[in-house]
Amino acid sequence: MSFILNIDHVDMEFPTPTGPFTALKDVSLNIAKGEFISLIGHSGCGKSTVLNIVAGLHQATKGGVVLNGKEVTEPGPERAVVFQNHSLLPWLSAYENVELAVQQVFGKTKSKQETREWIEYNLQLVHMDHAMDKRPGEISGGMKQRVGIARALAMQPDVLLMDEPFGALDALTRAHMQDSLMEIQNELNNTVIMITHDVDEAVLLSDRIVMMTNGPAATVGEILEVNLERPRNRLALADDPEYNRLRSEVLKFLYEKQRKVEPLRGQKDAEKTKPQKTPEKTAAA
Amino acid sequence: MNAISTAAEPGRSPVLAKLSSWYASSGDWLKTSVVSLVGIVVFLLVWSAAAQNINTSLGAFPGPTAVAGQFKSLYAEHTAERAKAEAFYERQEARNAKRMEADPDYQPKIRKYTGKETFLDQIGTSLITVASGFLLAAVIAIPLGIAIGLNKNLNTAINPIIQTFKPVSPLAWLPLVTMVVSAVYTSDDPMFAKSFVNSLITVSLCCLWPMLINTSVGVASIEQDLVNVSKVLRLSALTHVRKIVLPASVPMIFTGMRLSLGIAWMVLIAAEMLAQNPGLGKFVWDEFQNGSSESLSRIMAAVFTIGFIGFLLDRFMLQLQKLVSWDKSSAVR
Numbered sequence: 112m113s114f115i116l117n118i119d120h121v122d123m124e125f126p127t128p129t130g131p132f133t134a135l136k137d138v139s140l141n142i143a144k145g146e147f148i149s150l151i152g153h154s155g156c157g158k159s160t161v162l163n164i165v166a167g168l169h170q171a172t173k174g175g176v177v178l179n180g181k182e183v184t185e186p187g188p189e190r191a192v193v194f195q196n197h198s199l200l201p202w203l204s205a206y207e208n209v210e211l212a213v214q215q216v217f218g219k220t221k222s223k224q225e226t227r228e229w230i231e232y233n234l235q236l237v238h239m240d241h242a243m244d245k246r247p248g249e250i251s252g253g254m255k256q257r258v259g260i261a262r263a264l265a266m267q268p269d270v271l272l273m274d275e276p277f278g279a280l281d282a283l284t285r286a287h288m289q290d291s292l293m294e295i296q297n298e299l300n301n302t303v304i305m306i307t308h309d310v311d312e313a314v315l316l317s318d319r320i321v322m323m324t325n326g327p328a329a330t331v332g333e334i335l336e337v338n339l340e341r342p343r344n345r346l347a348l349a350d351d352p353e354y355n356r357l358r359s360e361v362l363k364f365l366y367e368k369q370r371k372v373e374p375l376r377g378q379k380d381a382e383k384t385k386p387q388k389t390p391e392k393t394a395a396a
Numbered sequence: 397m398n399a400i401s402t403a404a405e406p407g408r409s410p411v412l413a414k415l416s417s418w419y420a421s422s423g424d425w426l427k428t429s430v431v432s433l434v435g436i437v438v439f440l441l442v443w444s445a446a447a448q449n450i451n452t453s454l455g456a457f458p459g460p461t462a463v464a465g466q467f468k469s470l471y472a473e474h475t476a477e478r479a480k481a482e483a484f485y486e487r488q489e490a491r492n493a494k495r496m497e498a499d500p501d502y503q504p505k506i507r508k509y510t511g512k513e514t515f516l517d518q519i520g521t522s523l524i525t526v527a528s529g530f531l532l533a534a535v536i537a538i539p540l541g542i543a544i545g546l547n548k549n550l551n552t553a554i555n556p557i558i559q560t561f562k563p564v565s566p567l568a569w570l571p572l573v574t575m576v577v578s579a580v581y582t583s584d585d586p587m588f589a590k591s592f593v594n595s596l597i598t599v600s601l602c603c604l605w606p607m608l609i610n611t612s613v614g615v616a617s618i619e620q621d622l623v624n625v626s627k628v629l630r631l632s633a634l635t636h637v638r639k640i641v642l643p644a645s646v647p648m649i650f651t652g653m654r655l656s657l658g659i660a661w662m663v664l665i666a667a668e669m670l671a672q673n674p675g676l677g678k679f680v681w682d683e684f685q686n687g688s689s690e691s692l693s694r695i696m697a698a699v700f701t702i703g704f705i706g707f708l709l710d711r712f713m714l715q716l717q718k719l720v721s722w723d724k725s726s727a728v729r
Contacts, residue, residue: 167627185627186627188630192624200639202643202722202723215629
């Protein structure tokens with residue numbers, strides 16, 4: 112198999128007042144064209160850092176990222192990012208937000224007519240053609256994220272990077288968005304790296320699930336191949352033994368092998384301060 | 397409460413009942429306007445009572461009626477002066493026509509009418525001066541503020557200077573400005589009067605700072621995600637400023653502009669007093685020097701005019717902000 116994107120022995124250190132903090136240690140991953148990869152792991156394990164390095168927003172301390180035979184040194188539209196909180200420009204309508212991206216990437220190659228059709232096509236893909244002239248403030252969270260995806264798709268990226276794209280949405284909207292994304296993926300067959308916290312989301316959408324160990328010095332723990340047939344249907348898969356096996360594999364990795372050992376901070380604090388605080392609390396109550 | 401109002405019900409006159417039901421049925425704006433009207437009436441009563449008890453060397457302090465009378469006479473003076481000017485130009489034209497008739501080669505001289513400025517002329521001068529000073533400040537402050545907001549080092553370098561100059565009173569600047577202008581701005585046929593340039597520069601120097609600070613803070617506090625979008629799109633520096641930075645910081649820039657315009661108007665009056673720019677400040681100063689029995693009421697009329705124009709300027713900026721800004725919530729009050 113030929114790979115379009117190689118993440119090659121990447122280390123990432125952040126300077127802190129108490130010396131460098133190693134966030135990532137020796138992260139390697141090869142991704143084929145048209146593959147859908149999920150990065151899953153506990154919060155703070157450096158998933159976003161991996162994505163930011165691929166995006167070019169961070170520079171790896173050691174190692175590097177090669178896309179299409181070229182090393183990644185800066186951000187660029189061939190690695191479009193869908194940010195967690197949509198990051199649409201609030202003063203532009205949905206259409207204009209996509210337009211800014213299209214103008215920047217295809218401004219010289221597409222005619223005015225072609226540009227308009229291309230923007231409208233991408234907004235249709237995410238089912239937002241009915242609200243093209245609405246500003247981000249006038250549409251719901253799910254709709255904003257749709258426009259964010261349309262903007263990224265419209266750049267025709269070699270790799271689409273998604274940083275917990277549905278993390279801020281309610282469960283129903285999220286399911287709806289996942290279905291939409293599968294539909295789009297069916298049509299365009301993009302190469303995608305998606306960060307997620309959601310085990311079901313990872314199994315449902317991915318070709319491979321990359322499970323990361325806990326930080327500091329996080330790295331790729333296990334990689335799980337998902338060979339479920341496409342198109343996938345969440346209802347049919349609910350009783351599928353293979354789906355449930357994959358799901359429990361991920362859960363086992365997250366909650367047995369890489370269980371977060373530190374107790375919840377709230378609990379710890381409460382225990383520590385209990386003896387002194389008790390009289391005040393009763394007084395306040 | 398309930399018990400009392402029901403008990404009082406039978407004794408209420410029908411007029412009062414009608415009035416109260418009308419009061420309740422009409423919208424909030426009515427309530428607001430009634431309440432503010434009450435406020436104004438109370439203020440006028442207190443002012444009137446207090447004024448009678450303050451005796452100055454120029455007579456009793458003017459009450460509301462005296463000031464209202466002054467507004468009338470100031471307007472009458474204005475129309476009288478205009479009529480005089482018109483008559484002057486008519487006479488001049490007639491005279492020139494006559495001489496042309498007698499001698500076809502005669503080049504007619506047009507002289508300007510040199511009567512004294514009226515109150516309305518002075519309002520006009522003040523508005524032009526404040527607008528010019530404010531625009532000059534905006535032209536400097538907004539680009540500089542953007543640069544400071546984008547560059548942390550520049551901010552660190554300039555911030556102490558801003559913080560030092562910000563609290564300086566216009567009265568401290570004015571002598572310096574006057575001396576520099578009279579040394580530098582020399583021309584046989586100056587386009588602007590020196591008093592105008594002095595006031596303008598003093599206004600600019602004092603109202604620069606809020607705009608500068610707010611613009612730089614607005615630019616510096618742009619969401620990192622939007623900056624990342626710009627990076628992913630590889631926007632050029634200029635496009636980044638034009639498409640991302642400027643629109644994102646427009647609400648803050650306008651907040652700064654509103655503060656600045658308020659300061660500019662306050663500073664202007666002081667600057668005009670000392671620079672003798674023929675505006676409202678000079679009007680106040682001249683009346684003070686004049687010391688007639690009417691002076692105080694004329695100054696009081698100017699005080700109300702200054703206040704009301706300041707209020708209108710603020711409303712104007714607010715409307716402009718509503719028109720331009722995408723963030724409607726930032727322009728509520």
